[in-house]
Amino acid sequence: MCKHQPTCPSPYSPAREAAHVAVAHPDQGWSLLCNGVVLFEDTGLLLPDGTTIAPHRASHSASHGASHGASHGAFQQVPARVLVAA
Ligand SMILES: [Zn+2]
Numbered sequence: 183m184c185k186h187q188p189t190c191p192s193p194y195s196p197a198r199e200a201a202h203v204a205v206a207h208p209d210q211g212w213s214l215l216c217n218g219v220v221l222f223e224d225t226g227l228l229l230p231d232g233t234t235i236a237p238h239r240a241s242h243s244a245s246h247g248a249s250h251g252a253s254h255g256a257f258q259q260v261p262a263r264v265l266v267a268a
Pocket residue numbers: 184185186189190201202216217
């Protein structure tokens with residue numbers, strides 16, 4: 183599936199998320215990596231064999247800064263009236 187050089191990490195390697203994004207669906211909250219892994223917006227993963235990996239947001243490092251920005255942005259979308267009511 184992967185045509186990159188050097189080849190991207192295997193879907194069964196701990197570095198699987200370092201693979202390139204092949205298809206991005208930010209509107210639907212998921213991306214397909216070129217190694218066949220489906221990466222969900224909440225950092226959950228679906229491997230090609232159907233194995234699911236729970237979200238691990240807390241352990242995300244700064245190297246994922248770009249995708250991290252999206253989850254931080256959600257915070258800023260809290261309606262002001264909710265904060266006032268509290
Ligand atoms: Zn690749």
